[in-house]
Amino acid sequence: MTMQRFVTSYLEDHDIRTISASRRDEVPGILARDQPDLVVLDLRLGQADGLDLLREIRAQSDIPVIITTGQRRDEIDRVVGLELGADDYITKPFGLRELLARIKAILRRRETATAFTQRSVENGRCRFGGWQIDRRLRRLTNPSGEPIALTKVEYALLIAFIESPQRPLSREYLLQATRVHEDVFDRSIDVQVLHLRRKLETDPSAPSMIRTERGVGYVFTPTVERIS
Structure with missing residues (x-):
């Protein structure tokens, strides 16, 4: 929980409005109610299987997802996560500047994709x-x-x-x-x-x-x- 608060505080200090969840069952409500622009998903959220949660998110939305994993023992989860539709991953321990940079990069790509879609319609x-x-x-x-x-x-x-x-x-x-x-x-x-x-x-x-x-x-x- 301390790390979660630390990350949340850092992102908010850099103008990224953040909503946190410590249990898997909190996530669907947050997605429906707050409609965030991006999800940072710890694959060990609340001791649950984060890959199952990623599947659920992808079944309902194309919201960008960054997964966080441990190092070697989570390599398979990392690969499977990307195959299931995660947009990026970052391994623990990670630097907060790197996390912020990855979030901003994905949001820029999101804007670019939206622009392409808009032009395609027009x-x-x-x-x-x-x-x-x-x-x-x-x-x-x-x-x-x-x-x-x-x-x-x-x-x-x-x-x-x-x-x-x-x-x-x-x-x-x-x-x-x-x-x-x-x-x-x-x-x-x-x-x-x-x-x-x-x-x-x-x-x-x-x-x-x-x-x-x-x-x-x-x-x-x-x-x-x-x-x-």
Whole structure:
């Protein structure tokens, strides 16, 4: 409890309004009543299984979540937490400045993702290489007119490419646009690009639509035509 109060006081001193919970059963009420912008989740909250709580949060909301864990013995929990949808993690003991920096970074990404979503709604439909995307309906169709399902991250990634066609985009830019945690040396964005290539490319092993720009990131090569 002392550490919890210490963290809360530090964040509030830096203009981060904070609500704390010491028991798992307090969390759903806080999320519904106060609608926070971000959750810092101790995977050992009240001796409960924090991963189960993370599953519950993710089943109801896409609110950003930073998980806190111990060191080596919690490595598996850390990996599983990221797979379950945590946006970041920090290991104990951690510095309060680092925690604050991670919170601010995630909130910036949240704002960026919101801006991309807003632009996607406003910009309507566009066409590229025979494909068509209706941003108001979040609907992608291939050159044969068949709908292609995209995950939330794949959709955000495609929008990022469509907004800046034929320009090299860094991994950091794409991470911010898609709100993906840059864990394991930015490889998470490489995985998402691979998934998107499998849906867009005729031959994903020899991509022509999303080209790798060595030392930079990726380039979306088609010409994008606005049609409404």
